[in-house]
Amino acid sequence: MTTPADAASRLHGRDLTLAYDQRVISQDLAVTVPDNSFTVIVGPNACGKSTLLRALSRTLRPARGHVHLDGRVIGSYPAKEVARRLGLLPQSSIAPDGIGVADLVARGRFPHQGFLRQWSKQDEAVVAEAMEATGIADLSERSVDELSGGQRQRVWLAMVLAQQTPLLLLDEPTTYLDIAHQMDMLDLCAELHAERGHTLVAVLHDLNHACRYATHLIVMKEGAIVAEGDPATVVTAELVEEVFGLPVRIIDDPETHTPMIVPVDRRAAAR
C-alpha cells in the first residue's frame, strides 16, 4: 500500500480507523502530510479534523491502522521522543491559575529536559527566541490570566515553538482572534514554514485563509478526506457546495490570486 510519496513523507497514516470508545469518527482513512508543506485541514464543524490531528500527534491511538513518523509507527517511540519531533497546539488548553508567561512557554522545553538537565542555557535561549518570534517578549513577566485571548493564543504557540520540532500541528490557531491578529498569526505560520523550514499542519475555519496560505489543502467531510492538493486546483464551487452545503462562487483573490470563496446571496435568489 505504501507509495513512494508516503515513503518520503515524515508523517503519514494508513487504513486509520479513529474512534472514541465505540463511536467511530473516521474509517479507512489515508493521510499524508507532504514534507515541508503548509498543510491546511478544512471541513464542517464536527467532521473529525481535531480527531485526525490528535491521531497524527499520538494524542489519540487509532482503533485500527498506524500513523508513521519518520519511518516508524508513532506509538513505538518514547513519548518524549515524539515531542522532540512533533509539536501540537490543541484546540483548547488550560493555563493554571497564576502561572507566568515565561513559565508557561518554558514548559515547552520539557521533552528536552532530564533529571539533571532542567534549565540549561540553551533552554533559556530557545524560550527567548520563541517569545520573540511570537511577539510576546514584553509580556514575559505577566500572568497568563491577565492576557487577552489573542495574547494568550500566542503564548501557547510560543510554548509549542519552544519544543523546537520540525513538525508543527496547530488546531484552530486563529480562533478567538480578531481579523488583524488572525492575519498576524497566519503570517507567522507562513514565516515558520517558508523561512524556518517547519512542516506545518493547521486546522482553519476560514476557507479564504486556507486558500491563501496552504501549499496543500485537505478537505474533510464526515470523517473522510474528500479532496486534497493544491488549493488552486482543489477548490471548486461544486466541492464547497458538496462539503459545506453552501452554494458559492469562486473568484480570484485580488491580493494573492488564490481562490476566493464568495457565498451566493440566497436572499436574492429567493426574491
Added chain:
Amino acid sequence: MSDTLAPPRRPGTSGGRTTPRGSFALRLFGERLSLLVRPRTLVVCLALTLLSALVLVVSVSVGDYAIPLRAVPGAIAGYGERLDVFFVQGVRLPRALTAIGVGAALGIAGAVFQSLSRNALGSPDIIGFTSGAATGAVTVILVFGAGRVAVSLGAIAGGLLTAAVVYLLAMKNGVQGYRLVLVGIGVSAMLGSVRDYLLTRAELTDAMGAQIWMIGSLNGRGWGEVAAVWVCLALLGPVLLAQGKRLRFMELGEDTARGLGVSTQATQLTVLAVASALTGAAIAVAGPIGFIALAAPQLARRLTRTGGTTLVGSALMGAALLVVADLVAQRALAPVQLPAGVVTAVIGGSYLIWLLYTEWRGGRA
C-alpha cells in the same frame, strides 16, 4: 525582520526575562547539571519544616506532666530523669511523629487528588475516600467486633473500594473535576447513612468506640503507628515526587500534556494508586482526620505562588497543620483531651468557607 538601525538583540536579554518568574538557574559542572531554583519555595518549605520541628519539641514538653524545654533534647536521646524519658520516648514523641507523618501523607495525597481532578475540592475528604474508609472501619468494629489491625485493614479496603467506585462513576473521557466532586458527595452521603444505620443497631460501647474512631485522633499512638506511616511515606513519597513534574503538566489539559511528551495515562494510574495507598495508610493509623488533605495543598500553593501543585510544599504544610492541630487538641481544653480531628474540622471548615467565598467572588464556583 532585520532592522539595521536597532542593535542586535541577544537571546535572553530582549524584552523581559525568560527564566520563569521568581526563579534562577543553577548550573554546575559545565552545564551537566542545570537546575531551576525558586527561593520563595525553598524559604516556605524551610519555614514549614522548622515550624513542625518547633511544635514537635513544644508538644513533647507540655502536658499535665510538664518537662522543661531544655530537658527535652536529652530526654529524646534517652538521658535525664526516668519519668521524663518515659513520657517523651514512650508517649509524646511517637504521638508527635505520627501526627507529622499522617499530616504529610494527607497533604501530599490531597495535592495529587486535587491536581488530577483540577479542582480545589477534589480531595479525598470530598470525593468519598475518607467516608468509604470510615464505613469500612465502622463495619469491622460493629459487625465483626475486631481489633485495631483489622479496623485499619477495613478502613483501607473501604477507602480503596469507594475511590474506585467514585472514579468509575465519574469517568467519561477522562476524569472530570466537577463530576468527581459531585459523585463523591453523593456517595459519601449514602455511606454516611449506612454508618448511621449500623450505629443504631450496635451496642452502646461499640457505637461509642466507632464514633471516636470516626473523628480521627492521635491519642495513644505509639511507635508501631510511627513505623507504619513513615515506612509508607519513605516508600511511596519518592514515587509521587518523581511524577510531580508530569502532574503539573497534566494541569495544562490532557492533549497539551501529551503533546509535550507526558504519558498521561501511565502518570494518572501511578499517582492515583500511590496517593490512594498513602491516604489509606494515614486513615488506618489515625482515623479519618478531615480537611488536612483539602486545605494543605491550597495553602502551600498560595504561599509558594508556584501557579501549580507543589507536592513537597503540600506534604510539609500537611505535617505542620496536623502537628499544630494535635497540640491544640491536647491543650485547648486540658485536662480534657480533644481528638485532633475535631480541631482540623474547625480549622478546615473555616478554610472551606473562605475558599468557597473567594471562588464565588472570583465567579468560578
